[in-house]
Amino acid sequence: MSNPQMVMYEEEFQEINIVIERLLQEANAKVIFLVDKNGQLISGVGDTERFDTTSLASLTAGNIAATGGLAKLIGEKEFSILFHEGEKDNLHISIVGGRVILVVLFDSRSSLGLVRLRVKKSSDELSSIFDKLLKKAEDKEKRGTSDFPFAEITDDDIDNLFS
Amino acid sequence: MSFINYASREINCKIVYYGPGLCGKTTNLQYVYQKTAPDAKGKMISLATETERTLFFDFLPLALGEIRGFKTRFHLYTVPGQVFYDASRKLILKGVDGVVFVADSQEERIDANIESLDNLRFNLKEQGYDLDKLPYVVQYNKRDLPSAMPIEEMRRDLNPTNVVEYEACATTGEGVFETLKAIAKLILIDLKKGK
Incomplete structure (x- = not known):
């Protein structure tokens, strides 16, 4: 198979959350999500209640996959950063360690420069x-x-799911 | 590729509905969405053109319940069936855990079915998967139409390896949940074997 199975353990989950919580503060962001490239949500911090996190994860992964396809067409390996600017809110999407997608949602209380700077630092930590x-x-x-x-x-366990 | 989260005690799997244009992939998902209890489903997302043809994918998250204390979630995707969307189809197959091939039973669509099945095999191979080793179910859709081909003939062309198959009419829902249950079950059995 092309990718090894994605597994998350309690210990690393805590470590990851500490890093993205700090990023949330330092980048003055509203919400931060970590998404697997296959579209599974790994974790989220900030005002996550306001969002449909499952859909967001799936669309983000689709977005990264589509731009990755574009990148290959022009001879690039991937586009590691995507930025979407809205009227109020903006999305900064980046690939961490070639496998995971970091999504930062921020508004005018922050800036693209600040987010980029902080994301870079956190990406190294997340990557390791x-x-x-x-x-x-x-x-x-x-x-x-x-x-x-x-x-x-x-088999009974499985059948019970459908009963 | 399933995602096992020990921290939140969840397991996530990805099912892709594949098949030729207008065979009823989106209709399958719409029926599942309509008939599932609100607390077991998320929002259904359709990235479609103005004429309701799938442009990129449809997406429907389902929570099936718990196995051994782990929440079991399935993410259902469809691909765009039209031939020229091949680049998008390849992307959606990434990380797939199980495939449903939806065949259009109308006689005039048999060539489109065969082409789409070849395309599925080819695109999976490109990602490092082998259709014969993946959890895989065939659904013969639109059985209610007068021009529907005999099952034996369709089986010969579209299911030579004799995988689990269902007759369906996705608009009325016949065969839809049977197909979904079968693929979900195959994925869980595969997960069990794999470890």
Whole structure:
């Protein structure tokens, strides 16, 4: 398969949230989301209640995939930063560590320059957390100590979902 | 590629509905959306043209319930069926966990079905997937139409590997949930095997 399975553990989840919480403060942003390139929401901080986070994650990933396709057409590897400017709110979307998408929503209380600057710093930190996460998942799999919750599911468990 | 989140105790899987233009992929999702309890579904998103042809994708998130304390969520996507949207179709297949091929039963669409199935195989391969190893279900849609081909003939062309198949009429909902349940089940069994 083209990509290894994405797994998130409690420890790294906390670390990630600390980084994006800090980014939220430092960049004076309204909301920050982290999304897997396949469109799954990883985490979100700030005023997340106001948004349909699942849809946002899916559309962001679609957006990144589409611009990635454009990039390849003109001979670029990817466009690592996208910026959408609205009347009130703006979106700064960037790729972290080649795998995860960082979405920062901000308004006139912040600025593109500030967001870019802070995102750059946080991206390095996030990148190393995701590297660690990937390695951890691989190690667990190699040692065969995967605490995968589905290893022992039965047909009944699956059927019960549909009852 | 499913996403397992131990922190929020969630597992997310991606299902893609594939098939030729106007075969009923979007109609499948619309029916699921209509018939699902509000607390189990998210918003359905359709990126479509003014004439309601899918331009990029339709998206419907579903929460099926819990298995062993893990919330099980399925993200349903459709691809744009029209031939010239191939670049978009490739993108949507990224990270797929299971595929539903929706075939149009009308006799005049058999060539379009075959072409789309070839295209599915090819595009999956480009992403490093093998259709024969993925959870995969075939749905023969529009069985209610008078010009519907006999199932045996469609099976010969579109399901030579004998995967799970369903007859359907997506506008009335016949076969829609059966198809969805079958693919969801195959994905969960695949997840179980994979570990």
